[in-house]
Amino acid sequence: MKKIILVTLAFIASLNAQEIYTTFNIEADKSANLAFYSSGIIDKIYVDVSSSVKKGDKLVELQNDDLKASLKMAKATLDNAEVILKFAKKDYDRQVLIKDLIDEAKFDQYDLAYKKAKVATAQAKANLAYQQALLDRTVISAPFDGIIFEKSVEVGDVVSGMMLRTILKIQSKTKRKLIFEFDQKYWKSVKVGDSVRYTVNGDNDNYTGKISKLYPHANSDNRKIKAEVNADGFVVGLFGEGYILVPDSK
Structure with a gap:
């Protein structure tokens, strides 16, 4: 009943619209x-x-398996580096508190150890990311x-x-795009949002849709312009024909 109503409404609308013949192929949305x-x-x-x-x-x-093993080793190296960094930071923070009471050279040793630990940790993180990327590939x-x-x-x-x-x-599983082609002489008439009435080869039902996209160029070989209509459920690769309904006021 719903399909009959839609087709009837499309027929009524076509009485007050210019009908532009068009053919189409069915492609997957993605x-x-x-x-x-x-x-x-x-x-x-x-x-x-x-x-x-x-x-x-x-x-x-x-x-x-070799890359998985390398990734495990990289994770272990990072874990070890983070432990060393943790204790190096504690030692450094303690020395900061008594910096004025200890020999400057001794403080520099703790400062250097902390900086080396940070560099080692950064390198371990980079190596882990690299090994993960190799595995992902x-x-x-x-x-x-x-x-x-x-x-x-x-x-x-x-x-x-x-x-x-x-x-x-x-x-895409069910989402489709119908790639319509129509004569380039109608380039000023057809707009996004215009209604389309169409049939699919091998299917006796009539369908309606709306233009969702107009391609911004005409094919110099066949002098056609393309437009897309969103649909659902059709088999990719099928083709059909129909009419773009353009209001006479355009």
Whole structure:
């Protein structure tokens, strides 16, 4: 009943509007090709084609036991450096209180030990961050909520950071954008917010939407201008046709 009402309202609106013929392709609202920029051997694959994932989910992992061990060592080094810094600061603070009563050279020794401890701690923190970055490069995580629509590796495959290779392809799960094209002669008529009535190939239903974005250039090859309409649930790659409804007052 709701669909009938929407189509009826669109038909009534079209009686008082100019109809501009348009065709479109359906694309995912978000899409990304995922690849490693680190070399190694595929150790674990956590997803497959059609897997739904959340942003941050671990998708694929290289063999990285050596890097995990290096990270643990870096953490231990930082812990040790922070302990030394803690006691060096205590010694320094005590010497500050009696600075006027002790030999200046002796005070300088405590001051130097404190400064060295701070430098060592800073270096340990930097090394820990570096080891963490190396480990992170061995894992591909989901950049956004979506669904995996292509997988091109298996466990045991070798990848090289010197030759980037797409490992997975991910797209938004249901959100779509319809990329409409219309004749450039209507560039002054069509505006963001204009209504669109359309059908999708292989689907007998009629749909309506509104233009959410106009591309700021015309294609010199086919003399067309593109516009986007937000939609939901369609299969990516399908195409269709329709009409942009432009009020006669424009």
